[in-house]
Amino acid sequence: MPGTLIIITAPSGAGKTTLVRGLLERDSQIQLSVSYTTREPRAGEAHGCDYHFVDIAEFRELRDRGEFLEWAEVHGNYYATSKVWLKEQIAAGRDILLEIDWQGAQQVRKAFPDAVGVFVLPPSLEELEARLRGRGTDSDDVIARRLLGARGEMRHIGEFDYVILNNELRCAVDDLVAVVRASRLRYPNQHLRHLHYFDFLEQD
Template identity: 60%
Template sequence: MSKGKLFVVAGPSGAGKATLVRGLLAADAKVQLSVSFTSRAPRDGEQDGRDYHFVSREEFLAMVSRGEFLEHAEVHGNLYGTSQKWITDAMAAGQDILLEIDVQGAQQVRKIFGDEIGIFILPPSAEVLEQRLRNRGTDSEDAIVRRLANAREEIARLAEFDYVIVNEHIDQAVRDIIGIVRAERCKVAAQSERHQSLIASLQG
């Protein structure tokens, strides 16, 4: 059985990562989302185990001390982390995994895996980014200013990723992320592993 691929989606808050991820998951049943752990409180409509695993800060730090996370980071005062065992087991079983994380987390994943596919999501302009953050209605003015400052720092690390999607028109951006996943599956190395017997039979 061929090993699954790890897709890492990152970008600044307000770029539309979650919307693109939902579009990809709806279109491609072979991709499974890794559900992160977080110490922050659920937002309206979020469900434990579906959007995040919500835990206390103390419980999160205990998991860190036990070495349970592939990556973890503090973002905007909240802790986020990804279960290493779950991802390793799922990929070994041939499952493609999608991680939606921040740039810090993507760097940690890169150090451990090295063969992940990094996809960076950009907003079409600074003005649109700020408007999206304000339209959420979930952040204070201080939090919005902090997120905009963080966005500049994150975008400065764009070159660390393999692909960039400018999320101006959501339908096109969803098609772009679906196209990236399908193209990666069609690379020679992946197809040679997946279809060994077919290729051998065709070569006579």
């Protein structure tokens, strides 16, 4: 009875992390996949909870051993998803939420073609820039690179199943919760999870 894999992607600053936090508070049945990264932790982030923070040498060692399902370099930092852990969780029937960039999403969907893809959009590029500057953590050069990258990322929006416009946070969280619940109601999922309800389909 496999679980459901939800992939959520967004440009940096679109509010993806806040949306994910809202989803996890409202849906206890879904678990967040903890990615590996070589970037420095932001304020309030914890190792093993938000990310597995590793240095470049350790990251490359894990990658070369085949530990990652996918990996990518984003804004000068490396990110990756644990292959073994993710497959074990899905096979055990757990619903997993994976925060990832569009490149990683392409790689993951090759291994999990039934994964549900969600793309989060900011209200505008002007609002995206305001949010990035509001963090107070990035230089002007980094913000400029992120804005340029955001335009490229958003060109891949057609590769995803659902699009959420993060204009008003409460509504955006409602939308994400609705997507997750709807994904569980797809026929293959319902059939596998509730076989006894579908016995009549096998009868003449």
